Amino acid sequence: MNFGEKWRHLSPNIKRSLMTDAKGLPLSLVVAAANTHDIKLVADTLDAEWLRGYLQSRHYEPYIQSRKEESDACQNTDFKAQRWVVERTHSWMNRFRRILIRWEKKVENYEAMLHFVCGIIVWNKTLLG
Numbered sequence: 001m002n003f004g005e006k007w008r009h010l011s012p013n014i015k016r017s018l019m020t021d022a023k024g025l026p027l028s029l030v031v032a033a034a035n036t037h038d039i040k041l042v043a044d045t046l047d048a049e050w051l052r053g054y055l056q057s058r059h060y061e062p063y064i065q066s067r068k069e070e071s072d073a074c075q076n077t078d079f080k081a082q083r084w085v086v087e088r089t090h091s092w093m094n095r096f097r098r099i100l101i102r103w104e105k106k107v108e109n110y111e112a113m114l115h116f117v118c119g120i121i122v123w124n125k126t127l128l129g
Contacts, residue, residue: 014102016090016114017041021060024089025125026118031111092121 015036019028030041055062094100096117104110 014107014110015041018086018089018093020086020089022085023125024085024092025122026089029111029114029118031107031114089121093117096120 013034015032015034015038017030017032017038018026020026032041052062093114096113098104098113099117102110104113
């Protein structure tokens with residue numbers, strides 16, 4: 001028996017896309033197959049006018065960079081990337097062993113655990129400081 005075939009159902013072929021606020025608290029989470037392009041996961045959502053309006057009504061300042069702004073920012077020497085906030089949140093999520101290594105067979109169970117971990121992160125950062 002090939003060891004890879006036996007554990008194939010546990011392979012971590014999942015991509016998680018995360019939207020956070022400025023402090024790194026998770027606001028939205030999308031789970032899809034790893035071979036799905038990022039644009040298909042979040043392009044329509046991030047550029048939607050209804051989302052910008054909703055975020056502004058909740059007193060969030062949406063920072064959604066267009067492709068032109070991104071290319072202009074790369075040429076600007078004063079540009080400060082804000083991606084580290086999302087990467088830090090992914091790091092917080094990876095502290096949970098069950099998230100770092102996918103043990104669940106069903107994607108639904110893994111996604112439920114991701115939402116649970118996001119809830120723990122929000123609880124820790126807001127209530128406990």
